[in-house]
Amino acid sequence: MFRSLIALASVFAMMVSKLSFSQGVPDSIALYNENCAVCHGANFEGAPQGVPLLGDLRYGDSMADIVNSISSGNQRAGMPAWQDSLSHAQIRNVALYILESRANVSYRDFNHKQPLEIPEGIVETELHNFRIETVATGLDALPFSITALPDGRLLVTEKKYGVRIIGPDGAVSNHIEGTPRAYADISMVTLNGLGNERGLGWLFDIAPHPDYGNNGWIYLLHGDRCEDCNALSRRAESAVSMNRLVRGRIADGRWVDEEVIWQADLEHYGTMIDVAAGGRIAFDNNGHLYFSVGMKGRNNFLGIQDLSTPWGKIHRVNYDGSIPAENPYAGRDDVYQSIYTIGHRSPQGLEYDHQNGELWGTEHGPRGGDEVNHLIPAANYGWPLYSLGMNYNGSPVDFGERLGIAYELSDIQQPVVDLTPSPAVSSFVISESDQFPQWRGNFLVGSLKARSLYRLKIENNRLVERETLLEGLARIRDIEQDANGNIFLLLEHSEGARVVRLVAEGSE
Numbered sequence: 001m002f003r004s005l006i007a008l009a010s011v012f013a014m015m016v017s018k019l020s021f022s023q024g025v026p027d028s029i030a031l032y033n034e035n036c037a038v039c040h041g042a043n044f045e046g047a048p049q050g051v052p053l054l055g056d057l058r059y060g061d062s063m064a065d066i067v068n069s070i071s072s073g074n075q076r077a078g079m080p081a082w083q084d085s086l087s088h089a090q091i092r093n094v095a096l097y098i099l100e101s102r103a104n105v106s107y108r109d110f111n112h113k114q115p116l117e118i119p120e121g122i123v124e125t126e127l128h129n130f131r132i133e134t135v136a137t138g139l140d141a142l143p144f145s146i147t148a149l150p151d152g153r154l155l156v157t158e159k160k161y162g163v164r165i166i167g168p169d170g171a172v173s174n175h176i177e178g179t180p181r182a183y184a185d186i187s188m189v190t191l192n193g194l195g196n197e198r199g200l201g202w203l204f205d206i207a208p209h210p211d212y213g214n215n216g217w218i219y220l221l222h223g224d225r226c227e228d229c230n231a232l233s234r235r236a237e238s239a240v241s242m243n244r245l246v247r248g249r250i251a252d253g254r255w256v257d258e259e260v261i262w263q264a265d266l267e268h269y270g271t272m273i274d275v276a277a278g279g280r281i282a283f284d285n286n287g288h289l290y291f292s293v294g295m296k297g298r299n300n301f302l303g304i305q306d307l308s309t310p311w312g313k314i315h316r317v318n319y320d321g322s323i324p325a326e327n328p329y330a331g332r333d334d335v336y337q338s339i340y341t342i343g344h345r346s347p348q349g350l351e352y353d354h355q356n357g358e359l360w361g362t363e364h365g366p367r368g369g370d371e372v373n374h375l376i377p378a379a380n381y382g383w384p385l386y387s388l389g390m391n392y393n394g395s396p397v398d399f400g401e402r403l404g405i406a407y408e409l410s411d412i413q414q415p416v417v418d419l420t421p422s423p424a425v426s427s428f429v430i431s432e433s434d435q436f437p438q439w440r441g442n443f444l445v446g447s448l449k450a451r452s453l454y455r456l457k458i459e460n461n462r463l464v465e466r467e468t469l470l471e472g473l474a475r476i477r478d479i480e481q482d483a484n485g486n487i488f489l490l491l492e493h494s495e496g497a498r499v500v501r502l503v504a505e506g507s508e
């Protein structure tokens with residue numbers, strides 16, 4: 001019975017992805033080869049009639065710059081203007097292909113199997129030098145979250161297995177008994193050369209209560225899964241799932257005192273896989289807790305703009321799960337009163353900036369359009385109406401007409417940082433570390449596909465500095481800092497995940 005669900009869900013997912021995946025890349029490659037390679041070279045190396053498109057670009061290397069170079073050309077220098085012969089979407093496609101090639105981010109390969117290349121010596125960066133020290137190895141290949149407890153231990157979730165404790169000496173405990181169940185019936189589906197995890201009922205973020213020292217509460221967000229529990233599960237004869245937030249305590253290796261903090265209406269549980277389920281938690285200074293629910297609807301676009309569904313949203317509740325009176329939709333009927341922001345596609349990171357009192361999130365765009373967002377109550381982040389990225393078939397993101405939703409571009413909150421081409425941005429921290437004083441307030445942002453760690457300096461909602469601190473390290477699934485200013489990275493890998501720590505050069 002469960003098999004048939006996976007089959008059904010993946011057939012549907014495949015139909016959707018197939019439609020979208022089959023044309024995008026080949027189209028932009030074909031466009032380039034037919035129209036541009038003669039002057040710029042098949043591999044962007046340049047040719048007698050044109051310039052190389054690798055290295056420094058004379059007219060700028062942002063998406064907007066390149067689109068402009070292609071559209072307007074420079075007739076006198078021998079670069080045709082393409083705005084009349086190619087559509088705007090085609091020009092953006094080719095531009096994206098150039099950018100992806102320049103950044104070496106093929107999005108046909110998610111780099112699960114690349115060898116882990118952890119630098120042994122000192123890593124030199126603009127403001128701080130550091131070493132990378134391995135804290136723990138031997139974790140399952142697909143972890144999701146790490147968090148530091150005040151006593152120096154780390155908690156880690158393995159998506160399909162459970163919660164473990166990493167001791168100060170790096171010893172990894174067995175799975176904590178009694179946590180919400182995690183489901184391991186995951187499969188890697190290879191679609192048009194792309195490897196993608198598929199599963200339902202994973203463990204996501206774990207985080208101690210801000211006053212953990214006194215109350216021992218630990219919050220855990222997970223994909224709650226059930227069978228024969230709503231109309232869809234009965235019709236499809238399959239399991240369904242939805243993010244659910246609980247808290248409990250850990251005593252003698254067991255999860256105890258569990259309380260449900262937030263749960264969706266069972267009718268909203270669905271068959272959509274957990275890859276884009278979001279699943280991060282953040283606490284603010286005022287007794288609130290935020291969490292993300294990504295695309296867990298019926299497909300990639302239905303209901304995300306709708307206040308009566310829980311998915312495609314960032315939610316906010318009080319620590320005990322009650323609704324804060326100042327929530328944007330508090331007291332309204334027929335909506336999820338926990339909704340804080342809407343229009344999210346695949347939220348990856350969620351952090352509260354305790355210094356400035358602001359909530360921030362990262363999320364995956366489709367092809368291009370990875371985002372760093374300042375999350376403002378009741379704001380709409382645009383999916384699936386609008387994105388700076390493109391659908392995988394090369395068309396612009398614009399499901400508004402299909403959904404019967406009219407909107408103005410000014411209704412949509414634009415990202416503070418647009419990461420195009422997509423490095424597959426993941427989790428981040430806003431650094432408060434004393435070990436890296438010059439990074440204080442900066443965003444340390446991980447990535448999956450690009451396997452890199454970035455430092456972003458954001459001032460007044462503008463990106464003012466971007467540095468790649470580590471390149472090609474590993475798929476970085478999570479980043480955390482502890483009270484001593486240690487910065488931990490959770491590295492995903494097919495041969496076993498590991499936790500590493502950045503050690504400032506000069507500190508112990």
Ligand code: HEC
Binds near residue numbers: 031
């Ligand atoms: C007939 C030759 C020719 C063709 C065809 C051509 N280009 Fe160019 N392109 C050039 C030349 C020459 C320049 C340098 C122009 C200048 O220096 O002002 C250039 C410049 C550019 C630049 C700006 C480079 C920089 O350093 O900022 C981009 C981007 C670019 N071309 C993209 C394309 C794309 C995409 C296509 C196909 C759709 C294309 N070109 C087709 C000759 C060509």
